[in-house]
Structure formats: structure tokens, C-alpha cells
Amino acid sequence: MQRKRVTQKDVAAVAGVSTATVMRVLYEQGYVAEETRKVVEEAIQRTGYHVNAVARSLRHQRTTSIGHILHSLVPNPFFAGVALGVEEEASRWGWKLLMISVRDDERRERLGVETFIQQQVDAIIFTTPISEENVQVALDAGIFVVQVERPTTIPTPSVIVDNYTGAIQAMEHLIALGHKRIAYIGIDPELLRAQHHFGRYVEEERLKGYLDSLHKHQIPLNKRFLDLGAHSSFNRTIPLTLSQSLRDMIVHAERPTAIFASTDTLAAHVLQQLHDYRLRVPDDISIISFDDTYAPYLTPPLTTVAQPMMEIGKAAVHLILDHFQEEPSALDAFQQKKLATHLVVRSSTASIL
Amino acid sequence: MQRKRVTQKDVAAVAGVSTATVMRVLYEQGYVAEETRKVVEEAIQRTGYHVNAVARSLRHQRTTSIGHILHSLVPNPFFAGVALGVEEEASRWGWKLLMISVRDDERRERLGVETFIQQQVDAIIFTTPISEENVQVALDAGIFVVQVERPTTIPTPSVIVDNYTGAIQAMEHLIALGHKRIAYIGIDPELLRAQHHFGRYVEEERLKGYLDSLHKHQIPLNKRFLDLGAHSSFNRTIPLTLSQSLRDMIVHAERPTAIFASTDTLAAHVLQQLHDYRLRVPDDISIISFDDTYAPYLTPPLTTVAQPMMEIGKAAVHLILDHFQEEPSALDAFQQKKLATHLVVRSSTASIL
DNA sequence: CTGAAAGCGCTAACAT
DNA sequence: ATGTTAGCGCTTTCAG
DSSP states (O other), X not given: OOOSOOOHHHHHHHHTSOHHHHHHHHTTOSOOXXXXXXXXXXXXXXXXXXXXXXXXXXXXXXXXXXXXXXXXXXXXHHHXXXXXXXXXXXXXXXXXXXXXXXXXXXXXXXXXXXXXXXXXXXXXXXXXXXXXXXXXXXXXXXXXXXXXXXXOSSOXXXXXXXXXXXXXXXXXXXXXXXXXXXXXXXXXXXXXXXXXXXXXXXXXXXXXXXXXXXXXTTOOOOGGGXXXXXXXXXXXXXXXHHHHHHHHHHXXXXXXXXXXXSSHHHHHHHHHHHHHTTOOTTTTXXXXXXXXXXXXXXXXXXXXXXXXXXXXXXXXXXXXXXXHSSSOTTTTTTOEEEEOOEEEOOSXXXXXX | OOOSOOOHHHHHHHHTSOHHHHHHHHTTOSOOOHHXXXXXXXXXXXXXOOOOHHHHHHHHTOOXXXXXXXXXXXXXXXXXXXXXXXXXXXXXXXXXXXXXXXXXXXXXXXXXXXXXXXXXXXXXXXXXXXXXXXXXXXHHTTOEEEEESSOOSSOOOEEEEOHHHHHHHHHHHHHHTTOOSEEEEEEOHHHHHHHOXXXXXXXXXXXXXXXXXXXXXXXXXXXXXXXXXXXXXXXXXXXXXXXXXXXXHHHSSSOOSEEEESSHHHHHHHHHHHHHTTOOTTTTOEEEEEESSSGGGSSSOOEEEEOOHHHHXXXXXXXXHHHHXXXXXXXXXXXXXXXXXXXXXXXXXXXXX
């Protein structure tokens, strides 16, 4: 267990050459006599030398590292999925990854940005930015920024998911199965708008997909089948509002034959409630949801619109990689990648008969 | 958007002082005339200066950063939980966090260690080390190492969970409810031993808790009630072996009144199977599990032995913090923190009557 | 084919 | 109260 860090200079001394020669061996460039190469390689082995990336970064004025700012790894597996995608793709290309979770807190997000600036990261990924100002701070420090899923009005490269089409996919599936009385349980976009003052709203697009599908198939909207609660995706508590409005739907003579829940988490709660009401899924009522996080583990396994979580992370990294490529490829500007969802059919949806 | 990075020297130039004075202002130490302080602070503002942590680290020979090597953020939420604990505690104390996921692959783990050595991290956390050699490599580079949950035979500070007592808690709960015919569904420790050649085995301890509880309460072990399959915690596929052996238990005249599943994931699969057999939980059969990851989302919400995932991560960080504290406190050596589980009672277990 | 030396930005000991 | 300077480890001309 060697306490002292061994440097290039040490290697050079042991090999009896200069550091310049050690470099040439390390990066296999320039002329080095076969003889000297041997000696140097041996010295590297013997001393157990590792390049010092800190010194290297200082010299290069490049750290080859990405800072990832996200909300929280739990309980919403969406973030863990994206984080994993970012991590895998970054390390695949030799980039280092710094990560920080901010739990929907603007001040913590700021702290994260400041930390990353000091760390001299080459790029920052906001997996859902919270404050426009913070994005601007990163930009002002000359850092390349990628915004994921809910970009601010500040134009930067970004990655988003096509939630609208995803919702259509869910509806088409239900309608193809003969369902007409389809309920929607989601989060009220108005409420979100009150909290966040910019950008697009995932929930809004899913809702719109629901509404437009009904319209397209000439199914009149039944207000009783619409539950837009204050359900948060950031905590585990079963929203009381859900049990309330769900009961209203259920006890009514003309109850829905299918429910479209806007997230897996919500669907999980719905499943629990239906169980209490002794309603069987999908025999008595079909359920479809969005995300594909908890879906495969539930009973019955849920038919759901899967989000490409890993792909989101990877796409974000690729935007960065592209930017730092030798040929800046001009098209750089404000690339926005829109990723598609796909329907995963499991056992929670059935034909109406 | 300023392209060029501004340095201390720039600030000094703008303020018309030396960098030493800028330093004194930055760190509020030493004498600085009130007048000059003002001027310097203004210059910092105006130029938008941020300290360069890379240069700082090089100078200090300390990066104040932790490298976290874990298996994978998904699908097992255990890792996400630990990772979050590590992240939160690290950033709470001003430490940077590098993270890398290795998917149970020894070579990737090695790569991670090498990367972290080059990055000059001050400490590495292995959330479940894979190879002893890799741990040794980190140690040889003079890095402080913390091993989590499944320490190798190489003695370093570590954090583990008291799985044995956790299993006892589960069993005591079931037995108190009057259950005697209790089945156990878990992973075969022998199989794990074939893959990993060191350390303790989480599954073994849980199994032992089950066995010892039976013994203590003088309940004879029924081999038919023991299912030790090759179920992996790293993938989502429902193990065929599970459905097979579970059916054997269920169809038999004398079936278990309760099942203890060694992980939430396994329990989720069991729930799906029981549903197919039209068995109601907990009316026909009780289920208890271990982890508290998926448990609250399932139907019915599972009674489970919760692992303190966040605490594990935080404890690991504290071991590091303690070590780097001014007063080395002697007791440093090979601290091992053992964390307790706690029983969370929900709706999947009922009295036998 | 190999070596000497400057400098990335910050810090701290030493001057003044 | 403020300034000068050496050097952390690595990279890259430029000489030889």
C-alpha cells in the first residue's frame, strides 16, 4: 500500500529518461527507441503509475466530464432510468460523470450548477430544469447545456419524449378492444403550471392525447370520467383525492370499462383501490398506464406505454458528444431530439365483449 | 455568454491588486483593507469569477470527491436508494460525487477503479464489490475504501445490514399471527457462492433467520415449503422455476398459510402467480417480503422488512468523512457499521384464525 | 530519437 | 496590509 502518489517524474527518474519520453511512451506517439520504450514501460509497471487526470485537465483546459442534475433517484424510477442511460453512455465514451440530485428545489439546483462550474465540467444535463435562471448561469459560464423532458424557454439542445403520441397509442389500444367508456386519471396541468413557470407539460400532452382520441372516434367526453387531481409523482402517499373521485366513478351505475392512468404510480394506486372494491382487472375493468416502471411487477402486469428512459439519457449524452466532436458539423445549434414511446401489451387490458 | 474562463489573475488585474489579495478576500482570512475588499468583491462580481476546482485540487493534492461504484440503478431500486443516500450526504458536506455502474461485471468494475484513481478521488465506495483484486488495486493506490453489504475478505471499513435479525422480525410477525405452515421463497446461497468467491451472503442470512425461527418455535421444517431457486435480482424475467415450485406448494392439500419471499421482486412475482391461481391475499394466504422497494405499490400493499437504503449510503459517506476529519480519532481502523431493518406492516399479512 | 522548460490556475510561505 | 514566487503534475513546443 503505497502512500505517496507516483508521478510521471518518478517514472522518468526510475527509467533514467525525461518526462517527455515517458509521455511519448504513454501515448504511443513520436519516435521512441524500442530499447527505451521497454525500460519506460517497465518503470511504469514497477512504480504502479497512474496518470493524474486532475493535472491533465488543468493543462488541457478540458475535463471530459459531464454534470448531471436530476430530481431524485427514488421513488420515481424514471430518473433512475435516465441517470443510468447517461452514466452508461458517458463511461462508454470515456467521459466522467458527476451527479447531483436536487429534489425539485431551486436552491439546490443552483448549488449544483455552481459546483459543476467550479469542477469545470464540459457539459451539464438538466433532467428537468427547475429554474430558468440556473440554466442561464450555466450558459454564462460557457458550459454546454442539455435540457431533458421539460426544457425552459431558453433554447439549448434538448431531449424530449413524444407523450402526445404515446397517449394516442394507449387510447387506440383501448378503443380497438371495444372500449368507449374510458376514464382518465392524471395530474392537473393547471396545478403544474402554478408551480413551474415555463416550458411544456408532460401531463398536458398525455391529457391532450386522451381528449383528441375521444374526439377522433366521436366518443363524447364524460366529465365524470375525468380525474385531474393534485397527485404528485414525487412522493409515495396515496392521494386521498384519488380514492374519492375513483369511488365516484366506480359506484355509479354507468361506470367506465377502462381506465387510462397517466403514470404507473397512479395506476398502482388505482389497482389497490379497485381491489378494495372487489373489481377484477381486466375482467371487470381494463387498466392502461404510462411509463413502464412499476408496470411489470404489478398484478396483473400492466399494459403500458413505455418511455425510453435509458434512451433519453443516452441521447442527452450524444448531443454532448456531437458538440465536442472535431468537426462541429454546423447543425449543432439547438438540436432537439424527440423520442418515441412504445406500447407494451400485458394482462391488464381486455376486449370488452 | 463569456467564452473565456476568468481566472483569479483576471480578477486581480481588474481590481488592481495581486492574486494573494484576491485570495484573502475569497477566503476571508488575513488582513485586507475594507477599501480593497470592496474593490475586489466588485471585480469578482463584474468578471463572473468562479474558483477553478481543478487547479485547486492539484495544488491541494485533495479533490474532496468520492467515487461510487455500484451495480446498476435499475431495475433493483435498492441501488438507487443507496446511491441517493450517498449523493445527498456527500453534497451535504461539500463533497463531489462520481458514479459508475458496473452491472455485475468484474472488468467494468476494474475500469471504474482505474478511472477513479486517475481522477484522484479521495475515497471509493463499492456498493457490493465484485472482485477482491479490484478492491486491492484501489487500496494500493492509497485510496480510502468503503465496502457495502458484501465486503470481501479484505478488511476495510464497511456498512452492512442485519439481514438475519430482519428475517427473524418477519417470522415473528407471521408466527404471532398464528402461522405455522410458512413457506420460504428465496435464492439459493450455494448458487451465489459459485459466482462470488468471498464474503457474506445476504440470502444466506435471511434463510438462516427463517430456519432458526422455525426451530425456535419448534415448527418442523417442511422441505416442500422451501423454494431456493436461481432467481436473479438483476433482471425482470419471471423465473420459470418459481411458477413451477410455487404451484407444487399451492396445489397440495396442505398448502402454506403464509409465504416469506426474500425480496420484494420475488414477492411481486408470487403475487402474480397467486392471482392466477385465484388465491386471495391475505385471506387465503399471507405474504411477507424483504426490502420495501416495490412493496407499497403492490396489491395488496405488502408487509415487508424494510432495508434502510438511504441510511446505508449515508453511513458509507460518514465513514469517509470521519476518516478525513482533522482528528483521526484512532478508532478509524476497520470500522464496520451494521444497520438495522424494521418491519413495516401493511395489508398482505393477516391472522390465521 | 531525446531533453529542457514554460505554463494551465491556485495556494501558501515568505517578503516588503 | 499587500505583493512575489515556487510549485502541484502534466503537456507541448522547441532545441539539440
